[in-house]
Every structure is written in C-alpha cells, then in structure tokens.
Amino acid sequence: MATFATPDQLLVIIDPVARRTDGESVRIVKDVLSAGAASTKVCLPEDAEEFARVLARRGSRRPVVVGDDRALMRTVSLLHRQRELAGCVLSVVPVGTALGVAQALGVPTGAVAAARAVLDGSERRLDLLVDDSDGVVLGALRIPPLQFAPREGVAAPGGRPWLHSLVRTLVPSRPTPAASPPPGPSRLRVEVDGVTLVDLDQPVEGVSVTPCAAGVAEVVVRPVSVGAEALPLEARGRTVTVSGADFRYRADTAVAGPVRRRTWTVREGALGLVLPAGR
Incomplete structure (x- = not known):
C-alpha cells in the first residue's frame, strides 16, 4: 500500500455527464483539489473519444476521474486495453x-469527502475480473434468467389519452397479444x-461471480x-467458464452478450485505486 503524504500533480478529468447532472458538486471538487x-x-x-485522448496524454500526472460508474468503468477499461493499468x-x-x-x-x-480522499488517501490494490474478450469487471458479474422478447403491438402514446383514442380509431383492430412469459431458467x-x-441438465435461476480476496472469485x-427450496x-477459484445456450450477462452496470461461452479470470491487484486511509 502506498500513501500520498504530499499532494502531487493531478490530471482531473471531468466527465460531461457529471457536468450536466451536478454542476455544483463538480465546482466543489475542483475547488478542493486545486487548493x-x-x-x-x-x-x-x-465525448468518449476526447476522454480517451486526454487519459492517454496524462504523462506523469495522476488521473482523477470525476463522474459516475460509467466514467469509472470506461477509464479502467481504457487503461486495461492499453496495458497501462498495472502502472x-x-x-x-x-x-x-x-x-x-x-x-x-x-x-x-x-463530493468533499471523495476529493479529500484523493489528496490524503492511500493506494489499495484491488482484484478485477477480465474475460476472454478483454472485458473488465470491477465489482460483480451476474447472469440473470433468460429474458423473452415481448411480442409486437401498437405502442400506447403515454400521457396523451386523446391521441391514444385516435390511434385506436385509425389502426385496424387485431387480437390482443398474449402476455409475454416471465423470465425463464437458464x-x-x-x-x-x-x-x-x-x-x-440442471436449470438455474442465476449466476453471480464476485472477486473476493487473494486472487480468487x-x-x-x-x-x-x-418442490423443496434448492440451496x-x-x-x-481463479477462472470461471460459463457455456450453454445464448446468454447475456451484467458486468457491473453494463449488459453484454448474447454469447455461448465466456471465461473470466481474476487478476490479483490489477487496479490501484486511492481510497480513504484505513479502508
């Protein structure tokens, strides 16, 4: 674990979504870090392309990403693909x-606590999941039950009852489609x-994979x-392979797939993240 006893040179990358959603927090963060x-x-x-260029030209400055989970995951994925995450x-x-x-x-x-952690925190090395298509998972990987696509129908124009009535008048009537079945087992x-x-041969309701400690998931x-509840x-382990019929999976907040086979491997200490001292 490395500690930042002396404030160093920072490259503060402010994601455009953060600027639009909470400009006041962004201003506070800039003030705390600049001081x-x-x-x-x-x-x-x-945009994402300019974000990648800025990150690639960071030089010796420590990158500080101001944004939501998508900005964090984008940064880690870029550094991983550039094989610069370890350093x-x-x-x-x-x-x-x-x-x-x-x-x-x-x-x-x-905002204030996170900005203070940037200045006074310590580096922690965290494990990641990396798949065989070079995708990265920071927190949790989940495979939900299979989803069935809804049948086609006439979309109701929400919030405008008069327009809905007009659409029903103009569009030829057809039998009401049956309700879509609920998610089924995989x-x-x-x-x-x-x-x-x-x-x-054993249907499942879901699968989850989470890095825990010491390079295993x-x-x-x-x-x-x-009948009785199944435990x-x-x-x-260090590697997890899932195969079978086409399935989708949720890596952190992003949904990927469908795929028929995917292998995830734990990369021990792959991410160096500055966290408040003591965490």
Missing part, C-alpha cells in the same frame, strides 16, 4: 446518479478452475427450486 494539490490540470472532454494509480470522485460500483469499492460518495454449464459446479449458482451452489 490541496501541488499542481492540478483540469480537462473537460466532450497507474487511479482516483475517482463519484458525481452523478449511478454510483453503486464506486461506493462498493470503498470510494466516498460525498441451462448453463459453470466451471470453476476446470471443475464443473453445475451442468446443462466467489461463484454462486442458484438452481431452480423443484445455492458455491465455489471459489
């Missing part, structure tokens, strides 16, 4: 509405370090209950 750091360079990228110490000041991932990692969600093979935890499979199946 406390030896040197602060503030960048205001307008970079990252700070984040959560600003926005989606802050659950940053909070779960131990970052304060208050049939997946889940392997942890090469050992099968659940196979295709905790895997929890929830089988479908038939979750749990295992720990």
